[in-house]
Amino acid sequence: MIKLKKFIILLLCLITTxxxxxxxxxxxxxxxxxxxxxxxxxxxxxxxxxxxxxxxxKITYDYQDTNTNTINSLKLSLxxxxxxxxxxEEVLVDEPNQYKITYQLPLEDTNELTSKFVIEKSRTDLVxxxxxEGFVCN
Numbered sequence: 001m002i003k004l005k006k007f008i009i010l011l012l013c014l015i016t017t018x019x020x021x022x023x024x025x026x027x028x029x030x031x032x033x034x035x036x037x038x039x040x041x042x043x044x045x046x047x048x049x050x051x052x053x054x055x056x057x058k059i060t061y062d063y064q065d066t067n068t069n070t071i072n073s074l075k076l077s078l079x080x081x082x083x084x085x086x087x088x089e090e091v092l093v094d095e096p097n098q099y100k101i102t103y104q105l106p107l108e109d110t111n112e113l114t115s116k117f118v119i120e121k122s123r124t125d126l127v128x129x130x131x132x133e134g135f136v137c138n
């Protein structure tokens with residue numbers, strides 16, 4: 001009986017402190033890899049959702065090449081694109097042979113963004129759209 005009371009008290013403490021607050025929140029990713037000679041480009045969509053509703057959507061580009069000119073060109077292209085789109089970005093790797101950057105994608109529908117990126121508010125719709133584009137989801 002004492003063990004049961006301790007268990008109930010512990011359970012109540014966990015519930016009231018919010019330990020189960022994110023229960024049901026999941027994160028999924030879908031990636032697509034492109035290779036050509038010495039170039040490897042991996043594009044990854046990562047999204048957080050609960051009950052099939054996405055509330056966090058990011059895209060990561062990871063480019064690697066032994067030719068530094070290729071990396072510099074891609075870096076310039078992404079910088080120019082983001083100067084126009086104004087997305088929140090985080091550079092993860094900036095080296096001569098690798099450039100990796102993540103963009104936070106807004107979930108509002110705009111013609112400019114949806115023509116450039118796959119943006120959906122439903123996890124099911126996003127996964128289906130990405131699979132049609134050749135992405136592999138886990």
